[in-house]
Amino acid sequence: MESGQVTTLTRDSARSSYARIGRFLARLVLGALFASAGALKIYDPGAFAIELERYQLVPWKIGVVTANYLPWLELLTGICLFLKWFERGALLLVTLLLGIFTLALASALVRGLNIDCGCFGHALVSTGTVIPILRNVVLLLLAGMLWTKYR
Amino acid sequence: MMSLRQAVLILLAALVPAGISALVNPRRPPWSGDALLPGEEKLKTVLAWGPKVLWVDARSQNEYEAEHVPGAVLLNLEDWDRLFPRFLDRWSPDQKIVVYCSASSCQLSHEVAKRLEQSGVSPVYILKGGWEEWKAAR
Numbered sequence: 001m002e003s004g005q006v007t008t009l010t011r012d013s014a015r016s017s018y019a020r021i022g023r024f025l026a027r028l029v030l031g032a033l034f035a036s037a038g039a040l041k042i043y044d045p046g047a048f049a050i051e052l053e054r055y056q057l058v059p060w061k062i063g064v065v066t067a068n069y070l071p072w073l074e075l076l077t078g079i080c081l082f083l084k085w086f087e088r089g090a091l092l093l094v095t096l097l098l099g100i101f102t103l104a105l106a107s108a109l110v111r112g113l114n115i116d117c118g119c120f121g122h123a124l125v126s127t128g129t130v131i132p133i134l135r136n137v138v139l140l141l142l143a144g145m146l147w148t149k150y151r
Numbered sequence: 152m153m154s155l156r157q158a159v160l161i162l163l164a165a166l167v168p169a170g171i172s173a174l175v176n177p178r179r180p181p182w183s184g185d186a187l188l189p190g191e192e193k194l195k196t197v198l199a200w201g202p203k204v205l206w207v208d209a210r211s212q213n214e215y216e217a218e219h220v221p222g223a224v225l226l227n228l229e230d231w232d233r234l235f236p237r238f239l240d241r242w243s244p245d246q247k248i249v250v251y252c253s254a255s256s257c258q259l260s261h262e263v264a265k266r267l268e269q270s271g272v273s274p275v276y277i278l279k280g281g282w283e284e285w286k287a288a289r
Contacts, residue, residue: 045172049180050188053255064180068173073165080161089157114257150154 023149026142030094031082033139038075041121045071051118055108073097088150095143102136105129190264191279194288197249205242207250209263210282220251220285228262235270242272251278251285 041048049067053060074097080090101119108115109129117132173179187193197204206223208215215225224241226234242248248267252259264275278284 042172044178045176046178046180047188054258061182064182067180068176069165069169072169072172073162076161076165086157086161088154089159089161092154092158093161114259116258 019148023146026145027081027084027087030139030142030146031078031080031090033078034074034094034097035078035082037120038071038073038078041067041071042075044121048118048121051116051121054113054115054118055104056111056113057104057107091143091146095140095147098136098140098143102133102140105133105136109133187279188261188277190261190275190277192249192276193279194284197276197278200247203246205246205248207238207248207263207267208282209250209252209259210257214253214282218282218286220282223251226250226263226267227259228266231266248272248275249278250275251281254281254283255279257281 045067048071049060049063052058052063052066058066073093077090077093077097080086081094105117106129113129115129117127117129119132206220207226208219208223209227211227211229212225215223219225224234224238226238248264250260250264250267252263260277260281264277267273267275280287
């Protein structure tokens with residue numbers, strides 16, 4: 001084997017190691033964020049239902065069902081992604097949920113609603129809608145990085 | 152296809168704890184939309200308190216100038232330093248303070264109420280439904 005080929009192979013292998021580490025970190029970040037977002041809301045679905053009402057997107061009763069269900073779905077999805085159980089399914093759900101959350105936040109922003117994200121219940125400080133939208137875009141990029149594994 | 156099958160399994164699995172929580176969690180949301188947040192009061196209750204109420208309008212100056220609850224004081228976070236002394240001139244400790252903003256979906260009344268309490272003013276209540284509720288009742 002010539003030295004040029006060896007250099008190329010070494011460079012490819014280093015690149016693939018970086019990609020693996022990047023995907024590993026992306027999986028941990030997304031899994032941990034989803035699991036914690038769910039866990040923080042599970043305790044008080046009543047308060048979460050009121051946060052949902054502030055978006056003025058769905059009738060109260062649909063908000064009640066969502067407030068009871070969504071935190072558990074986030075928790076389970078986050079755990080699955082973190083532990084690589086049903087990883088592809090969890091990744092699909094994470095991507096879809098992030099897309100829906102981002103659209104909901106963007107619609108609140110466009111309508112001029114002065115609301116908080118509600119993404120982590122009442123546990124974190126007030127963030128408005130712009131910062132959560134930017135955060136979701138970054139998280140979607142991380143999810144995109146994980147999808148490259150299944151190309 | 153595998154992703155979809157796995158996603159459906161996770162969706163179904165989440166139904167179990169969510170269903171249990173919906174039945175037994177003491178903080179579950181009520182099925183009716185009339186739920187009150189901590190500190191919130193319904194218009195009917197506030198009106199029953201009679202004249203010992205000081206209304207606080209937490210909306211913008213423009214909205215306040217267009218229309219407001221009779222006798223209400225303007226106090227918002229944007230212009231807190233200028234408006235708070237004016238509020239203090241009108242407030243007496245035997246009054247119940249009721250803060251309102253545009254509607255149930257706005258958060259300004261909660262933020263102003265919190266700031267008032269931090270400033271040592273109490274008791275502070277929030278009008279459920281805000282200005283929209285007031286206007287609908289008139």
